[in-house]
Amino acid sequence: MLSASHRLHTDALSAGANLAAYGKCNNPHGHGHNYVIEVVAGGDVDADTGMVINLADLDEVVKREVLDRFDHANLNLDPLFASQVPTTENLCQAVFGVLKRALPTGDLEYVRVEETENNFFQYYGR
């Protein structure tokens, strides 16, 4: 889980259009969520270890690449969101991107990001 703040706002739209598009998520002071991240790795079970992926290694990568970067941070200030709005769609794709680069090729299946208990997003990298 990571707790982060964000504000949905784009300079491409006027103040009125931002408010119309994002509603209370456009609050200039931002707001936050407890995001629940699910990282799904897929592959064949290794004949020697009996594992698809070593969970300790996966934990380490997720902590280093995702939690250390985004937990208790303001998403709008991350370079990944310098030119795109930190919607959960874009956060989900960003998390997938940083994990894909850090994990062995082919291991990452999909990333799910739950913004609240009532909505979540899944990205499969295609």
Next chain:
Amino acid sequence: MIELTRRATFSASHYYWNDAWSQEKNEQVFGRCARRNGHGHNYTLEVTVAGEPDPVTGFVVDLKWLKDVIESKVLGAFDHRHLNVEVPEFAESRLIPTTENIAIAAWKRLEPAVTQANGARLSRVRVYETPEIFAEYRGGA
């Protein structure tokens, strides 16, 4: 392509009964679900929409819009209703309101609205009857 899922809950009553069968057969097949006075569940509906995030807003569809669509198309018709009596798809024994058929009915109610939205498409409807049981429909056969 990214998938966005919105959850909503509704509470409704129903019973299972096939008019073509005897009472004994209905009770044999449906068990306690065949009791004609009905019973109820707290259903959880998950609606999954697939598409590309809009380059300007970053949204596949606006979650508030999707919430309103779910409320107007499904919850408004199903919530706190007797499915066998008050919901057209199931009334007058047209269709047995199993979780499977509820998922299909919800899909049919949602798909036209979602298809009109911003290049998005309805990807999946999942209906939980209890936390242990759900039915899922992805359209088609």
